[in-house]
Amino acid sequence: MAKRSNESYLWALFGAGGVVAAMLIPVHLFLFGIAIPLGWLEGPSYERLLDLAQHWLVRLYLFVLCALPLFHWAHRFRYTLYDGLQIKHLNELVFGFCYGGAILGTGVAAYLLWNVP
Amino acid sequence: MSGRYHPRVSTWWWLHRWGHLRFILRELTSVAVAAWVVITLWQLCALDSGPAAYAEFQARLRTPWLLALNLVSFVFVLFHAVTWFNLAPAAMVVRVGGKRVPAALIAASNYAAWAAASAFVAWFLLRG
Amino acid sequence: MAETITLEVTRYDPERDARPALQNYDVPFRKDWVVLDALNYVKDRLDGSLSYRWSCRMGICGSCGMMVNGEPKLTCATFLSVYAPGPIRVEPLQYFPLIRDLVIDMTDFLAKLRKVVPWIVREDGREPEGEYLQTPEQLDLYKQFSMCINCMLCYAACPVYGLDPLFTGPAAIALAQRYNLDNRDQGASERMDILAQHDGIWGCTFVGECTKVCPKHVDPAGAIQQYKVNTAVQAFKNLLLPWGAK
Numbered sequence: 001m002a003k004r005s006n007e008s009y010l011w012a013l014f015g016a017g018g019v020v021a022a023m024l025i026p027v028h029l030f031l032f033g034i035a036i037p038l039g040w041l042e043g044p045s046y047e048r049l050l051d052l053a054q055h056w057l058v059r060l061y062l063f064v065l066c067a068l069p070l071f072h073w074a075h076r077f078r079y080t081l082y083d084g085l086q087i088k089h090l091n092e093l094v095f096g097f098c099y100g101g102a103i104l105g106t107g108v109a110a111y112l113l114w115n116v117p
Numbered sequence: 118m119s120g121r122y123h124p125r126v127s128t129w130w131w132l133h134r135w136g137h138l139r140f141i142l143r144e145l146t147s148v149a150v151a152a153w154v155v156i157t158l159w160q161l162c163a164l165d166s167g168p169a170a171y172a173e174f175q176a177r178l179r180t181p182w183l184l185a186l187n188l189v190s191f192v193f194v195l196f197h198a199v200t201w202f203n204l205a206p207a208a209m210v211v212r213v214g215g216k217r218v219p220a221a222l223i224a225a226s227n228y229a230a231w232a233a234a235s236a237f238v239a240w241f242l243l244r245g
Numbered sequence: 246m247a248e249t250i251t252l253e254v255t256r257y258d259p260e261r262d263a264r265p266a267l268q269n270y271d272v273p274f275r276k277d278w279v280v281l282d283a284l285n286y287v288k289d290r291l292d293g294s295l296s297y298r299w300s301c302r303m304g305i306c307g308s309c310g311m312m313v314n315g316e317p318k319l320t321c322a323t324f325l326s327v328y329a330p331g332p333i334r335v336e337p338l339q340y341f342p343l344i345r346d347l348v349i350d351m352t353d354f355l356a357k358l359r360k361v362v363p364w365i366v367r368e369d370g371r372e373p374e375g376e377y378l379q380t381p382e383q384l385d386l387y388k389q390f391s392m393c394i395n396c397m398l399c400y401a402a403c404p405v406y407g408l409d410p411l412f413t414g415p416a417a418i419a420l421a422q423r424y425n426l427d428n429r430d431q432g433a434s435e436r437m438d439i440l441a442q443h444d445g446i447w448g449c450t451f452v453g454e455c456t457k458v459c460p461k462h463v464d465p466a467g468a469i470q471q472y473k474v475n476t477a478v479q480a481f482k483n484l485l486l487p488w489g490a491k
Contacts, residue, residue, distance in 0.1 A: 003438075004437065004438060004441035004442070004476075004480065005441055005442050005443060005447055007441070007443065007447040008441065008476050008477045008479075008480035008481075009477070009480060009481075011447065011473055011477055012477040012480075012481070015477070017150075018197075018201055019201070021150045021194070021197060021198075021201075022197055022198040022201040022202065022231065023198075023230065023231050023234045023235075024234060024235075024238065025150060025153055025194050025198075026191070026194050026195055026198055026231075026235065027234070027235035027238045027239055028153070028157070028238065029153050029187065029190060029191050029194055030191060031238075031239065031242060031243075032157075032160065032178070033153070033156070033178065033183075033184075033187030033188075033190070033191065034184070034187055034188060034191060036175075036178075037175070037178040037179045037183075037184060037187075038179075038184070041243065042243075043242075043243075044242055044243070046164075046168045046171045046172070047168075049164060049171075050164065052242075053164065062157075062161070065157075066154050066157060066158060069150045069151070069153070069154055070151060070154050072147060072150060073147040073148065073150050073151035073154075076144055076147035077144075077147050077148065077151075079144070079450050080141070080144040080145065080147070082408075083404060083405060083408055083450065101151075105151075105154060105155070105158065108158050109154075109158055109161070112158060112161040112162055112164075112165055113161065115165050116161075116164065116165060117165060117167075120259025120260065120344075121259070121342040121343065121344060121350055122257055122259070122264060122265060122342065122343040123342050123343075124339075124343070126340070126404075126407045126408055130404055130407065130408070131404070133315070134315070134454070136402075136452070136453070136454045136457060137404055137452070137454070140404075140450075140452045140453070140454075144450070204451065204453070204470075207451075207453075207456075207464070207466060207467040207470045207471075208467070208470035208471060208473070208474050209474075210467075210471055215382040215385070217385075
């Protein structure tokens with residue numbers, strides 16, 4: 001009998017990332033991407049943000065907020081390329097691009113959060 | 118067996134039914150999600166680089182291109198959230214006392230959690 | 246009310262035609278007629294050479310599935326009046342090889358059904374004296390997934406199956422889940438070995454069209470997502486608690 005595919009773990013990552021993205025990205029995007037730039041709300045100052053980012057819990061939160069949605073994208077986009085563009089024959093390339101991108105982004109997030117002044 | 122006709126699936130299969138198009142749009146929300154992460158990483162980089170860099174970043178966010186991008190992303194991210202919460206009951210079967218909890222209730226509790234989480238984040242960030 | 250309505254029906258004779266083409270038939274427009282009645286009228290009165298499958302004409306045998314105006318439908322359950330004034334396009338079920346006219350080749354579907362081990366499996370070799378006992382609550386766990394009539398409308402609606410014929414497909418996976426959830430069965434692990442693969446549950450991207458078109462409200466999409474959750478949970482359990490691996 002064939003060994004069960006490792007897809008289970010990738011799907012679990014996709015699911016976790018999907019939950020994080022659904023629950024938290026809308027409010028973050030709305031605040032920092034729309035409301036504050038448009039002046040509807042007074043955003044936190046640079047000093048305030050830096051202060052908040054000192055706490056390890058905040059950094060962990062931000063790390064999870066960046067990393068998991070990237071793996072959500074990787075999984076979903078990989079299948080969109082397979083089915084939407086019918087390029088299953090470029091399998092390895094698509095897989096590498098998607099998960100490689102997610103790993104890269106996760107690495108960048110870790111580096112940036114580690115180096116908060 | 119001779120003579121079987123094998124129709125080929127068009128590259129534009131996803132335009133042939135509204136259900137399929139809606140599905141592809143839903144899948145493309147992941148691009149908006151990734152876009153938000155990229156912009157957030159940019160924001161973190163600006164944060165790390167000092168107040169001048171952060172002010173520059175904030176100015177960039179006010180340019181028409183980025184505002185438009187964020188608005189479009191927001192619509193897609195909302196679409197992701199709504200479709201995600203509406204579909205969650207299909208994967209989560211909860212049984213209480215031998216009877217299955219209705220899908221609407223499962224979806225509703227997801228929406229409630231969404232509202233609570235959003236309110237908390239907004240409060241936390243804006244309380245200054 | 247109009248006297249007749251036009252049907253545009255796929256005709257394909259493998260010995261004469263290179264590809265299928267639509268042929269028009271004008272049939273009486275009766276308020277209580279379904280598409281199957283119209284096809285039977287065509288075959289009885291207009292063109293005896295038309296070939297199609299049907300049997301019970303009451304939505305239980307699963308034989309009469311076809312595309313009606315691009316949607317997978319049981320023609321015995323699809324009223325002409327919904328499509329008035331027409332014309333109504335009747336085509337063979339999508340994503341299956343075409344044998345003739347409206348008759349598709351279901352060999353692959355039958356193979357997929359067999360592949361998922363769709364019977365009660367006993368691992369411990371013990372069978373009860375007399376019959377298995379099952380409470381209504383235990384029956385309720387899998388009953389919805391047992392209502393499938395093998396009509397293949399879900400396959401005709403599934404773009405993943407259309408793009409990748411190796412995909413096991415909605416009905417077969419729902420059938421597997423029907424047995425996994427049956428308390429008399431001990432074959433869940435065996436089925437998971439077969440279906441926790443790319444051509445099994447992982448090929449599904451939860452488009453959800455299968456559930457939309459199912460005439461028996463089986464909800465195959467739900468069955469597959471639940472199966473994914475179970476499989477992922479089991480994978481982590483096997484990883485973290487290897488001594489109890491299933």
